Amino acid sequence: MARLVMKFGGTSVANVERIRNVARHVRREVAAGHEVAVVVSAMSGKTNELVGWARETARFHDAREYDAIVASGEQVTAGLLAIALQDMSIDARSWLGWQIPIRTDAQHGAARITAIEADELDRRLSSGQVAVVAGFQGLGPDNRIATLGRGGSDTSAVAMAAALKADRCDIYTDVDGVYTTDPRVEPKARRMAKIAFEEMLELASQGAKVLQVRSVELAMVHGVRTFVRSSFEDPDAPGMDDFDNPPGTLICDEDEIVEQEVVTGIAYAKDEAQISLRRLSDRPGVSAAVFGPLAEAFINVDMIVQNTSEDGSRTDMTFTVPAADLDKAVGVLERGKPEMGFDVVQSETGLCKVSVIGIGMRSHTGVAATAFRALAEKGINIKAITTSEIKISFLIDGPYAELAVRTLHGVYGLDKTV
Amino acid sequence: MARLVMKFGGTSVANVERIRNVARHVRREVAAGHEVAVVVSAMSGKTNELVGWARETARFHDAREYDAIVASGEQVTAGLLAIALQDMSIDARSWLGWQIPIRTDAQHGAARITAIEADELDRRLSSGQVAVVAGFQGLGPDNRIATLGRGGSDTSAVAMAAALKADRCDIYTDVDGVYTTDPRVEPKARRMAKIAFEEMLELASQGAKVLQVRSVELAMVHGVRTFVRSSFEDPDAPGMDDFDNPPGTLICDEDEIVEQEVVTGIAYAKDEAQISLRRLSDRPGVSAAVFGPLAEAFINVDMIVQNTSEDGSRTDMTFTVPAADLDKAVGVLERGKPEMGFDVVQSETGLCKVSVIGIGMRSHTGVAATAFRALAEKGINIKAITTSEIKISFLIDGPYAELAVRTLHGVYGLDKTV
Structure with a gap:
């Protein structure tokens, strides 16, 4: 039995059917006896719609209002996924940033997480309830919603994994792992089984889009073993339930990588x-x-x-x-x-x-x-x-x-x- | 100088252009020196979209999750209107139900307001800031978002007017007042200048759709003078700034009505x-x-x-x-x-x-x-x-x-x- 944070991005929750698919991924882990917290992004396209309205309303706008508007996207997904899980008879509830709370600094629109008061979540996970957490958002010192900036849901997930002392943070995305280079440029690119935090940090900083740089930094600082895998595979396909060796790429401490290549x-x-x-x-x-x-x-x-x-x-x-x-x-x-x-x-x-x-x-x-x-x-x-x-x-x-x-x-x- | 609650429904905030029009209505009252709190609904169509997703996810769903999902609609409008007001150089900020907080009972999906802790809002209105309040929502005893049921934004507005001791609650809607009967059935129907709370309550209960029954009950109990007027008129047309006698229908105590008809x-x-x-x-x-x-x-x-x-x-x-x-x-x-x-x-x-x-x-x-x-x-x-x-x-x-x-x-x- 392990404790797991699972994170699903916008394309993975783009509509109700995909949200149900996400629920099946969660069900697989719950069925295996793991404690699960799920972090979700907004349905893809929703954040752009909300940002578009804010920009249409005024070219320059109050970042605090922008945050209240944009954070609503993740709020909707969290509620929908909780419903989908309950519909599979899984005990689950949604958590918004201000409810946990995930505390941030005052930098609205690009806030940094300062603390996560995870005691209640911790208790609920231990009792078997799945926590569905709205990504990308926290509560600023002004008691208003603060967002972490675009792509911030990865950061939410890693921070949540650190706060909950999770065994692993699984980032489900539209690619099935981290490759030696962009497979669209070099079809011979290989998916790596493991990559060290430092390498992933450089890869992300130098243009690889699979993970947000800040989330990798955070994972490295807190030693959060982070796993990149695909949300589009059949949740119940053979091997998906192999906890120690599922398909994807593990980002971990270099000590965990036995055969280190010179160039990765x-x-x-x-x-x-x-x-x-x-x-x-x-x-x-x-x-x-x-x-x-x-x-x-x-x-x-x-x-x-x-x-x-x-x-x-x-x-x-x-x-x-x-x-x-x-x-x-x-x-x-x-x-x-x-x-x-x-x-x-x-x-x-x-x-x-x-x-x-x-x-x-x-x-x-x-x-x-x-x-x-x-x-x-x-x-x-x-x-x-x-x-x-x-x-x-x-x-x-x-x-x-x-x-x-x-x-x-x-x-x-x-x-x-x- | 008066204190005013202004409420705008879904069709009045259906898109960014209409939200800007709402901002002009608010600007008119602010320019006249009034203290203003605005209560807004979700952009029309949004609530149905959100409810549709919840239903698509599961036929029977947790009312608490439904509330978290559906309340996001008003959250977006409140942020957008605050931005539109700021863009007109009006000091404004949005308030979500949990931020004020507007406390409700535990009846998720059809909650009743139990208390509004309006001290901070009161201070801000006195200092000249416009409060833009997300309607239809409050904070349940479980620290989760609770919605007041469909049409609940009218109730939010009247309750807010009572808590803020407002001089009047102006309900802006897609009709320009309360008529002696449905003008689509009887073209000779007249707009009433005034109607007593009890009469409005019967009218609303018996099928007139202009106001939600519960909001009229609440207005009657707290003696909130409630005014029904159109949001689609030019905000700066002649007479719109006549505070004591604007175009529309005042719902008030029967004592205020000098010439009471037998049948209204x-x-x-x-x-x-x-x-x-x-x-x-x-x-x-x-x-x-x-x-x-x-x-x-x-x-x-x-x-x-x-x-x-x-x-x-x-x-x-x-x-x-x-x-x-x-x-x-x-x-x-x-x-x-x-x-x-x-x-x-x-x-x-x-x-x-x-x-x-x-x-x-x-x-x-x-x-x-x-x-x-x-x-x-x-x-x-x-x-x-x-x-x-x-x-x-x-x-x-x-x-x-x-x-x-x-x-x-x-x-x-x-x-x-x-």
């Missing part, structure tokens, strides 16, 4: 833009002068490359931002020019960032050299490189994205053995 | 069915034996006619039920036959109840006689009659309904003077 995955993010500041004055504090204003404008700066200057006075600095933020970023820089002290801003769009990720890199050398060689052989020009302990990222021209992904996937031996 | 309105309810129990044993307690089981089956019994028996042993009893409940009622009676002691149940459908209503009847005689004569002249057969202090109801054949309404409307001098 290739991620990519399209629509990157590059900004170069030419002849930037090379003095202490110049980075703060440049990136402070960008951060204040909520622009997410990524790969930063700065060379040492030849004469110690002027240098070039290059960094990337999402293409959608480029105009805003250039505006911020132009306004800050006197303060920052550079000659000219240059920018380029249509770029792609490809990342090679693997914990094994820590103890293996030559990983970067392998990539350089492979990309060069295909005539792919590398515009910038950044590295971390377990990741190497390359900035390349957008049209080469798929070729680069497939090349790297092959060169590190990730291809499916047929 | 004619109501009708179609789709009535009549049930007769033949040769019912005429003994003490027989009524309880008949009507107890019907009440337990939630069947609303209306006109009851029982004659004294000739020999003191057997009598006939006739009463009406809504046609939709007829089969259920007959079933209950057949099962109870041994206990109740009658020979046979007879029933008839396709009937209509027409009611003549007026406080003036208390002090005037001959009101019934006038009706008998007028109906007889038109060849309308009266199948049953019941009377109260301020109402006479006639049961007639359905096809004569409109003719009876027009005849009675004319004979009591209610026709519009052209």
